[in-house]
Amino acid sequence: MALTTPHILASKTPDPTWITDPSVCAVNRIEAHSDHHIYDPSGLPLRHSLDDSHGAWKASLTIHNDEFLKRIDHASAKRAQEALEELGGDIHKVRVPGHLQLDGLLKPQYVNQQYPWDGHEGITAPEIPQNNHVGIYARDFELTSRELQALENSSERIHLTFDGAAIAIYVWLNGQFIGYAEDSFTPSEFDITNALEDGTNTLVVACYEFTTAHWLEDQDYWRLHGLFRSVHMDIITAAHVEHINIHADFDSLTEIGILDGNIHIIRHCEDAISARLDVFDNAENLVVSHSYSVSESDTVKIHHDINSAHPWSAEDPYLYIMRVTLLDSSHNIVEIAEQKIGFRHFEIDPHDHVMKLNGKRIVFKGVNRHEFASDCGRALREEHMLWDIKFLKQHNINAVRTSHYPNQTRWYELCDEYGIYLIDETNLETHGSWTDAFGKVTAERAVPGSKMEWLNPVIDRAQSMFMRDRNHASVLIWSLGNESYGGDVFTKMSEYFHEVDTRPVHYEGTTWLRENDFVTDIESRMYAHADDIEKYLLGTSELGEPLKPYISCEYMHAMGNSVGDMKSYTDLEKYPLYQGGFIWDYSDQALEQQLADGSTRLTYGGDWYDRPSDYEFSGNGIVFADRTVTAKASEVKALYANVKIQPTLSGAIIANDNLFTSTSDYIFVARVLINGEEKWHKEYRFDIPAQNRSEVKVDWPSLNNFAHEEPVELVYELSQTLRDSNAWALKGFELSWGQLIVPVETTTSTKSLSSASAKATIVDDYWNLGLRTHDAEVLLSRQHGGPVSFKRLTQSDDMIIRRPQLTTWRALTDNDRGYQAGFTRAQWLAAGRFVRMIDQNFDINRNDSTLTGTYTFELANPSKTHVTVRWEVDSSARIHLTATYPGSDKEPSNPLAFGLEWMLPATYTHTRFYGYGPHETYNDRLNGAKLGIWETTIFDDVQPYLMPQETGNHEGTRYIELTDTHGHGIRVSAHGNNPSHAFAFSALPVSSAMLDEVQHQEELPPHTHTFLRLLGAQQGVGGDDSWGSPVHSSFEIDARKPVILDLDIDLL
The missing domain is CATH 3.20.20.80 (Glycosidases)
Incomplete structure (x- = not known):
């Protein structure tokens, strides 16, 4: 089989047809080679960066035409400013590396599959658009003293490299055409020795927006152009390591590292050259040293076996340093080349x-x-x-x-x-x-x-x-x-x-x-x-x-x-x-x-x-x-963890999925949480070999140790943390964890956070029913379908701006929009937002000083499903809220959520909750969340997605406290503090409707109220794709089945 290799043209003059000829991809470009580092005899890099973000580079913009290259060929002999002035157009100071778009010369454009000219110019491959912008870069520079030496030394060369340029470039130096190159993402290197001058040098680069190369670069991405990676010059010494080809293999049975390959050396001198190969481990111990005489072929073949080699992997990225030193006939160092290598077999x-x-x-x-x-x-x-x-x-x-x-x-x-x-x-x-x-x-x-x-x-x-x-x-x-x-x-x-x-x-x-x-x-x-x-x-x-x-x-x-x-x-x-x-x-x-x-x-x-x-x-x-x-x-992070932890009543099962490393480098921290608060912790060391699973013992304390508590929920937690700091994290950084929620038999608590020494006063009036204690008041409306007031008598704020509204909707996510949930689920947007109250019943028990209002609503959907919302107020002004969706087999689709949305005064911005966190969670995205007590704000809970959408939800919530700066506010708890009644909530400075109505975060309205969503259920977010795959059915709300929101609400 004949190996297909690319063809690089040679030319002394630029040709405008190159941009329209797909077979032309490089002119005068040096063949690709390895990216090893080159140093002079003293260990200094032989590189001169031309990068600058402070004005050394200037650029202007023009449109390509047939005469353009002739004009730039002439102008490029002048200094940078003069060259750009001759070519015309506004001159900008630009950054290199950088983009013409981000320096104001072109407009950024984002397209996915379609080409950026689609609809503007009806072209087919390999044609290119007529409206083809060209960014003309220019800068002046002086040679370093070492480069001047190289210029005077006929056996040394100087190369110019563009590490990344989009989409294609023509290059001139001091009026001399240097070359042409495509491929935005690999280096374009040219020999510029003969064009350099002692004194000021001027580099001019024409960077094209479109060539045939664009047909090959249709990545789903912003279309950005310019010199976006480093531009630099390198001195090529009289003898130079041009290319290193190394295969650093590893035999896992013998633990031998096999170093195979060749080193290609180019020479611009007649002097005899020798090469010394040294390999050092990461402690700088010399493990290989060998000298070679460089033959006429200038290729040194190497083969060395390294006993007890330390293999490379992502778990243990052990690197050796391979150093190639070129020596002249007097054993003087000409050049040093270095390449880090890792022994591994894949x-x-x-x-x-x-x-x-x-x-x-x-x-x-x-x-x-x-x-x-x-x-x-x-x-x-x-x-x-x-x-x-x-x-x-x-x-x-x-x-x-x-x-x-x-x-x-x-x-x-x-x-x-x-x-x-x-x-x-x-x-x-x-x-x-x-x-x-x-x-x-x-x-x-x-x-x-x-x-x-x-x-x-x-x-x-x-x-x-x-x-x-x-x-x-x-x-x-x-x-x-x-x-x-x-x-x-x-x-x-x-x-x-x-x-x-x-x-x-x-x-x-x-x-x-x-x-x-x-x-x-x-x-x-x-x-x-x-x-x-x-x-x-x-x-x-x-x-x-x-x-x-x-x-x-x-x-x-x-x-x-x-x-x-x-x-x-x-x-x-x-x-x-x-x-x-x-x-x-x-x-x-x-x-x-x-x-x-x-x-x-x-x-x-x-x-x-x-x-x-x-x-x-x-x-x-x-x-x-x-x-x-x-x-x-x-x-x-949770699902990619290499160490999986499953706490048990007697310890934990730990699966070490690492390929090569044991768990000896970790500290395991055991914790006991009661009602979300840490009551005990202890550190452990477990040495579990790679690819092994082990049941370890943890001395979880007996519940009797916490006899003074009245626990509702007991959690055993075991975390994997770093024993020592390393290059990417500090000591104690947590990598994985597991939790076990231990059922504890307790009596359901109905104790109110408030207390009243006397019975409450109940007022049964024409428009409202009221219950008043010595320091709180609740009003249930006969007209508006729920409570219209809930407040402390000592505070001016009322917790209710408008009666809490039923919701069967959420702000659509990108995935929701992708599978057209706005169309297929549209009935649920109206169903909750435009309910009709069809019945209400009130029960007053003056003996117990309790007041109950039960409201029945008809959803605005074809099946006219009836939903009941019950507000039971006890003598301390605690509210027991029960909202029930009964389920219906007549619904053509499933709701996105079920619950209430409550508007509160804007001063209530601090959230403390016991549930899965600390970040937002959804029923299909819970593996990375811990059950615990977390604090946040309504502002921090808005994830700044590019397109505003559903955000800030917290699943499995046992209670949430929403307070102002003085600690006043409300506490919403699962009824009876029973985890089986856990709910979902979000507390945000904007409503779900507001999130649905705008296209950017900064378009959201100013914070005028706080919006608390209390949900019995919300469907998951999905993620298979964003153009048609719905949320998996197991994480949807089945419209045929009941959903109950069962909460206790207290004033704080």
Whole structure:
């Protein structure tokens, strides 16, 4: 089989036809190579950064035309400011790395599948739009003293590299054309030695918005352009390590590390060169040292066995330093090259088809990660990457798919160092070329398909990624791209990777073209439901016996309030061939925009008047775009935990799912909670080997130890915490936990928080019935269908602004909108909001000083279901509220919620509750929540989803106290303090109707009231996808069955 390799053109002059010729992807560009580090003899980097965010770079914008390159060819001989002035247009100071859009030259545009020109210009591949913007970058710079030496030394060269530029660039230096390059996400490197001058040098770059390359980069993402990664110059010494190809294998039986590969050296001198290879462990102990004479081929082949090698894994990311020192004939150091390596063996076992790392079955607990931050787009800084990787480790996430392009080199180094497994994905997505708005597939339109004019750029992208990233221990799998259908070009890509490397090849697109199935070593699907995946694993799918390991390359579409029933997927880990998945996705993609008052907001598609647009569909993260953590992340952390804990009455069952590490590095903290309050704790050490399950003893104290308590609920909790601080978290950081709720036989409590020494006064009047104690009053209305006043006589505030309203609705989530719940469930919006009172009964017991009002309402739905709401007020002004939905087999759909929405004065903003928290919870997203006592505010409980939607719900609530700054307010409890009557609530500064009516957080009205929702039930949030899959039926409210809200309400 002949290996397909890319073709790079050579030219001294720029050619405008390159942008319209799909076969041209690079001109004068140096071939891709590994991303090792290069140093001079003293250990200083041989690199000069041209990055700047303070005005050294300037840019203007123009529209491409046939004469443009001739004009820039002439202007580029001048200094930066003069060159831009000659070319015309407004001149801006811009940031490099950065984006033309974020510096005000172009408009940001977000589209998903459709191409950004759709509807504006009716073109087909490989045509490009006529309205084609070009950002012209220019800057002046001086050479460093070391670069001047290199310039004077005929045996040294200087290279210029653009680590990332979208979508294609033409480059000039001092009026000399340097080269042309496409592929936004891998380096474009040029030899600029002959164009450099002693003194001021001027670099000019024409950055194109559209070329044929855009057909290959249709990622679901903001379309952002410019020099968005580092620009730098590197000195290439007389003898230079150009490329390192290392295979650091590990034999798990013998514990031998096998270092195989070759080092390619280029020379610009006649002097004899030798190379010394040194390998150091992470304590800087020398474990290998060997010298080589460099032959005429300039390729040094290496092979070394390292006994008792320390293997690399995400659990224990142990790295060695490989150092290559080049020496001249006098044994003077010419150059030092360094590459960190990790010894590991990764394969698909040919016997059982299971992916294994160092002999152990691996499960990817992954996320898809776009490079993105709200303040800089994809021009990430190291601070963003460090935050991200620490977050991943803290949340038990062990894998990332670099969706859908190679990431910055620094990210791979951090994944090596911190321990994250990577699927490294080729910069290729062409979704809009073969589907339309209705999902219709037109195979003959697919790019690249089997169209050989696309082979060169596609293979170039594959090779550029592979050559740069091949030495990283974290890279376990190569991916051919994303959502690009199939065809002969993918066959060539797959053949390329299999020829040059041993790692498995992944591609999901073959699900659309099963005859192309052989290109992928892994069965990979997007958004397949758990039951469909199980069919594949059991061999009952249309594919028959499973012969490939399975991963969900995208699942759990985390758009808005989502990630419901993720457990149905992680439960599949019991099948050996199910090897995990990658949540879509890690972070919302939303851009900061400054408003007229100086504040900022997070924007989504369409907010920049970008058309076409796919609007808020970019908001799919488990963290928000500004790196605020969402409540969804806790569910992920719990279900991805490697150590699973199940407390028992005598101790706990601990399952250590780690592949290689025991639990000896953890402290286990046992706690006893009574009614949510911690009463006892103790630390334990358990040494459970990897891949083992053990029942351990915990000395839970007897309930008699707390005889002074009157417990309603006893909780045993055991947490896994770090014994020592490490690179990503401090000592004591909690990684996983388990709780056991222990039933305790108690007498149901009806004790009021208030007390009255005398009987209450009851007033039976024409419009209202009132009950008054020495310090409180309740009014039940004969006209309005419920209480209209509930207050302390010593306070001016009344707890009721308007009579609490029935609700059978919630603000729609993104997932709700995706499966058109607004249409299919519309009856429930009206049903609760527009009820009609059809009956009321009042009971006065003057002996016990109690007053009861029972109101019957007819729901505004076709079946006219009757709902009763009963308000029983005792002599202390405590209210016992019972709201009953009786169930009806006549309903065509299920309600989204059932309960009451209560409007209170705006001063009541502090929430203290006993239930599942501390964050918002839903009935299908409870695994990451603990039962305990939590405090928050009505403002903090609004999750800032890009599109406002249902938020702030708390499931399994035993009581909630809503108070003002003085501690006055109300307490709502499960009736009789009985956990079986636990309820759901939210307390927010806005109503559910307000959330439904706006499209951005800043459009919500000012806080004028506090809105308390008390629910007997609310359906889950779902998460299979956001375009048609409903909430799983087990987490819906079955309209045929009764729902009862049974509460006690006290004044505080």
